[in-house]
Amino acid sequence: MTATQTQVTFREAVIEALAEEMARDRNVLLIGEDVGAAGGVFHQTKGLFDQFGPIRVIDTPISEAGFIGMAVGAAMSGLRPVTEVMFGDFITLGMDLLVNQAAKVHWMSDGQYRVPLVVRTAVGIGAATGPQHAQSFHAWFAHVPGLKVVFPSNPADAKALMKGAIRDDNPVIFFEDRMSYGMRGSVGGADHVLPPGQAAVARPGRDISLIALGQMVPRALDAATRLASAGIEAEVIDLRSLVPLDEGIIAQTVRRTNRALVLDPGCIGFGASAEIAARVQELAFDWLDAPVARMGAAQVPVPFSPALESRVLPDGAAIAARAAAMVTGRQEGEAA
Amino acid sequence: MQTTEKMALWQRMLLMRRFEERVIALAGKGHVAGHYHVYIGQEATGAAVIDALGPADMLFSTHRNHGHFIARGADPAAALAEILGRATGCNGGMGGSLHLADPQLGMPHTSAVLGGAPALAMGAGFEMARSGGDRIAVAFFGDGALEEGLALEALNMAALWKLPVLFVCENNSAGAIGAAKGGYPGSIIGTERLTALPAAFNIRHVSLDGNHMEGLRAAASDARKALIAGEGPVFMETNTPRWFGNQGLWPDLRHGPVDIGMATGETPLPGGPDADWFAAHDPILRGARELVAAGVPLSALHQADARITADMDAAEALALAAPFPDRAAALRNIFAGQST
Numbered sequence: 244m245t246a247t248q249t250q251v252t253f254r255e256a257v258i259e260a261l262a263e264e265m266a267r268d269r270n271v272l273l274i275g276e277d278v279g280a281a282g283g284v285f286h287q288t289k290g291l292f293d294q295f296g297p298i299r300v301i302d303t304p305i306s307e308a309g310f311i312g313m314a315v316g317a318a319m320s321g322l323r324p325v326t327e328v329m330f331g332d333f334i335t336l337g338m339d340l341l342v343n344q345a346a347k348v349h350w351m352s353d354g355q356y357r358v359p360l361v362v363r364t365a366v367g368i369g370a371a372t373g374p375q376h377a378q379s380f381h382a383w384f385a386h387v388p389g390l391k392v393v394f395p396s397n398p399a400d401a402k403a404l405m406k407g408a409i410r411d412d413n414p415v416i417f418f419e420d421r422m423s424y425g426m427r428g429s430v431g432g433a434d435h436v437l438p439p440g441q442a443a444v445a446r447p448g449r450d451i452s453l454i455a456l457g458q459m460v461p462r463a464l465d466a467a468t469r470l471a472s473a474g475i476e477a478e479v480i481d482l483r484s485l486v487p488l489d490e491g492i493i494a495q496t497v498r499r500t501n502r503a504l505v506l507d508p509g510c511i512g513f514g515a516s517a518e519i520a521a522r523v524q525e526l527a528f529d530w531l532d533a534p535v536a537r538m539g540a541a542q543v544p545v546p547f548s549p550a551l552e553s554r555v556l557p558d559g560a561a562i563a564a565r566a567a568a569m570v571t572g573r574q575e576g577e578a579a
Numbered sequence: 580m581q582t583t584e585k586m587a588l589w590q591r592m593l594l595m596r597r598f599e600e601r602v603i604a605l606a607g608k609g610h611v612a613g614h615y616h617v618y619i620g621q622e623a624t625g626a627a628v629i630d631a632l633g634p635a636d637m638l639f640s641t642h643r644n645h646g647h648f649i650a651r652g653a654d655p656a657a658a659l660a661e662i663l664g665r666a667t668g669c670n671g672g673m674g675g676s677l678h679l680a681d682p683q684l685g686m687p688h689t690s691a692v693l694g695g696a697p698a699l700a701m702g703a704g705f706e707m708a709r710s711g712g713d714r715i716a717v718a719f720f721g722d723g724a725l726e727e728g729l730a731l732e733a734l735n736m737a738a739l740w741k742l743p744v745l746f747v748c749e750n751n752s753a754g755a756i757g758a759a760k761g762g763y764p765g766s767i768i769g770t771e772r773l774t775a776l777p778a779a780f781n782i783r784h785v786s787l788d789g790n791h792m793e794g795l796r797a798a799a800s801d802a803r804k805a806l807i808a809g810e811g812p813v814f815m816e817t818n819t820p821r822w823f824g825n826q827g828l829w830p831d832l833r834h835g836p837v838d839i840g841m842a843t844g845e846t847p848l849p850g851g852p853d854a855d856w857f858a859a860h861d862p863i864l865r866g867a868r869e870l871v872a873a874g875v876p877l878s879a880l881h882q883a884d885a886r887i888t889a890d891m892d893a894a895e896a897l898a899l900a901a902p903f904p905d906r907a908a909a910l911r912n913i914f915a916g917q918s919t
Contacts, residue, residue, distance in 0.1 A: 298709065304739070309698060309732025316702020316716075319687050320637065322709070339729070343692050344699065353671035354912040355682045388913050412915035 254287045254424040256398035257363070260405035261288070261325065263433045265295055268323060271409055274301045274314055275327030284329055285365060285421055311337035311362065315345045315414075318360040323409060330376045331366035331418065345414040346389030360414045361405070367421040367458065368508070368545050368555050377545035377552075379457070379508055382515040384416045385485040391439045392485040394418040394508075396460035398428040400483055403437035415439055420458040420508065440487035444496070448478035450570050451502040453562065454493060454519060456482045459506035459539070465559025466566060473563075475570050485515055490526060493519070497527040502569050507539035508556060514539060533569045538562060580793050582873045588630055588792050589866040590883050592622040593839075595646045596863050597884075597891050598655055600836045602645065602662055602676075606829075610663055610899070615676035617830045618646030620790075620822030623862035624749050625650040627795035628717070628815070631803055635714045637703045639696040640679075640689040643749075647719055648679040651686055656894035665901035672904045673912075694729030696720045697746060701733040704742035704812070715743040715806045722750040725776060726768055734814070738780040741811035745802050746782075748773055748814065749789060751821045777814035789817030790862040793869075820860045823853045839880050842867035 282289035661668025700718035840846035
């Protein structure tokens with residue numbers, strides 16, 4: 244991987260990926276609300292309209308079902324659209340097209356048709372956007388056979404995964420945490436492509452595995468730093484993809500650390516964390532020294548008031564406390 | 580239209596009819612799992628519109644897709660095998676009756692969710708507008724699909740970007756026998772005229788007798804010319820009074836296969852509440868009457884029917900002899916590019 248000279252933000256990393264792929268393949272298009280001259284409501288498509296024009300960067304009406312349907316039809320016809328849903332919550336308007344059409348076309352046609360489609364959408368708890376502009380439904384899509392689901396946590400992965408998603412012949416739902424849009428980092432060059440399905444060790448450790456996704460990755464890294472000062476070495480796994488799920492890395496880490504704490508930015512109830520916890524037990528039950536634990540978004544709509552919103556996701560301190568208790572075998576708050 | 584062209588079109592319609600009569604008969608013998616929808620009574624629309632299309636055009640259909648699929652030239656044995664859930668079906672048994680599809684025919688997908696066809700066809704039209712090549716996308720859908728917002732979103736976007744999409748709304752509720760307006764089976768929609776909807780988007784529109792093959796063929800041909808010329812989408816409403824056998828979910832062939840002799844009175848029309856449909860609406864009998872009036876002897880129609888029936892016998896035997904898919908088939912194509 245060749246690092247670019249300057250550090251870029253998460254949002255710039257995705258723009259770089261889009262620009263490189265659009266330059267490489269004229270069938271790649273960007274479709275969505277305000278993605279054109281406006282450059283995206285979070286500036287997440289800035290510059291693409293100037294570079295590629297209205298034929299490649301298409302502003303749509305406020306018709307999520309309509310333009311996702313358009314993208315599915317166009318993908319079946321040979322284009323490789325990247326469709327943007329402005330806020331993850333609005334993706335519900337296009338569910339039929341994703342769940343009943345895009346996910347099933349390849350299978351239903353007995354392999355005769357492909358839907359090379361990316362749906363990128365911004366989610367994220369912490370910007371006081373209220374209950375209809377913050378929730379992440381990644382677990383819903385992971386439940387549907389035929390859809391791939393990715394959720395990068397840093398600029399380098401965001402760029403490489405967007406390129407991998409665009410080159411994938413399947414529908415890929417690409418989650419971006421907009422609280423990470425300003426995060427800076429170096430990114431790979433045009434040839435660095437990460438296909439969906441590969442997790443990474445974000446920080447090595449031996450005492451407990453923090454298996455995290457999206458916004459929970461920086462929180463897990465924060466927790467690991469706190470734990471290190473208490474003499475506990477936590478290994479942080481950045482899943483990066485939910486589907487396909489990297490079972491190899493999950494088995495490897497848990498068999499080494501013997502403890503797993505799953506961290507999901509989605510709601511806990513019937514969520515991705517439940518599935519991952521189940522896989523941990525299937526893959527490494529005999530290696531476990533403690534019950535698999537999980538932390539994630541509280542089972543509530545995301546409140547507007549910052550005083551409440553900040554409590555929806557566990558922070559680094561809360562994660563560290565839980566992990567420490569698992570390692571030492573003591574309950575949180577119990578005297579040493 | 581030359582008589583020979585008309586005869587060819589009618590034979591295609593008759594194949595569509597004989598195919599579906601066969602499906603109903605096989606279902607009666609327990610060979611068809613699940614439910615299915617037939618196109619009986621609407622054959623003129625499918626046959627005429629599809630006859631006007633080019634080989635590279637793409638078609639998106641609905642749950643009521645058998646007729647479109649056969650009209651486009653599908654192998655009846657592969658279509659029947661799919662409906663019977665067999666491995667030799669056009670989709671390996673994965674789709675079944677509701678989802679007949681074949682890329683070789685430009686029929687990639689049939690959505691049983693109503694707004695699907697207009698939206699996906701709009702997407703295909705988007706690709707065509709971009710890539711060119713004298714191609715159009717066609718969406719077949721019923722009047723009920725216009726109750727879904729997605730269909731209206733598709734109309735709006737096709738109009739905004741002048742996409743080469745032919746929206747064929749097969750209105751089979753108009754004059755539905757035995758059904759009150761607004762009742763089942765019928766669309767529940769707040770406009771008296773369905774063409775008021777495309778009109779609101781400045782989409783060129785036409786409302787046609789959906790059982791008159793010659794008028795439909797001419798209108799479809801005109802529409803395709805306008806679409807190729809880049810004039811924007813066309814909305815075609817075809818009024819096809821619903822076949823009585825479609826009143827419920829399970830089709831009922833209560834008078835048996837249609838007898839072509841009923842066109843001329845050689846065989847008496849059935850009495851009772853269905854008489855009007857046979858006399859005035861059945862597009863097979865109506866087409867036969869037009870052919871006889873144009874000088875084609877009824878015996879020639881019977882001969883064509885005998886050939887089609889023999890072909891259907893062969894297709895049925897093939898489909899019934901075909902194996903069911905093995906269990907591994909279900910796991911084969913969840914993702915493109917996956918290893919098996």
